[in-house]
Amino acid sequence: MGQLRTSPPPPQATELERWVLNTAEQLRDVRASLRDALTRHGLVQGEDLDEVPHMVLLVVTELASNALRHGRPPTIVTLLATDDSFLLDVADHDVSSVPELSDVRPMDSGGRGLFLAQSISLDVGWYSTATTKNIWASFSR
Template identity: 35%
Template sequence: MPERPWQQAPPPTGDHCWSWAPDGLEDLPRVRREFQAHLTGPELGELDTDRVRECVLALDELMSNGLRHGRAPVEVEVCSVRGGLLLMVSDRAADEPPRPTSTRDPGQGGMGLGMIASASVACGWEPTTDLKTVWAVMPTDEVSAA
């Protein structure tokens, strides 16, 4: 699949949001469990198992990137948007854009942003004075990812 670049753009406006503030990688299993509980609960209706898995993996990748490559504190927010879920991870490395790679050996890692871009209907990042937000809209309806 061709890799879509992560363009600098503001995220769409969402509603019905959930948020977390992971302090470190050790918090990711808890956030994944809580997020999955939201995805499989009555709030969103019945999502396809593959969609749930894609959303959880995408959020995990964005969170781990923020914690590994960004600057603390890291904030996570997931909101409903038309046809999908807006995943947003913010950190204090406003001067560091996301850097997807498709040229590295997959065994060396670093492929997550490209996979998210391929599975999402939109993705981007927005820097402000002291904050960077990396975001992706993951489809929940039967819509093919762009």
């Protein structure tokens, strides 16, 4: 097992929207609202219009599901932006654990969220505050 790189998101990132989840059932509404938010907040029109939201929604599903399953509620999903990227920050309230990249065989169920985030986003990292553990991923804007 490896550890995810410790790194806060870029300091120039501005918060656009935030969602609070207490149950996995709320994730569906967050996904729909997040897709709308990406369009409202200036996702560049063109061929990436379908690809970027799909990648962001896939990553939010994985990271928020992990936070709901393994962290302490509530899970907080925040959409941030810089001039050229969107950042997705997913936080839970279990500050005692460290995100780990587990060895996963292809047929195992689950455990792929961090690998998936690393493979389809521009960058991924994690950090903690006094009350939360946050995992973030960035995407082209």
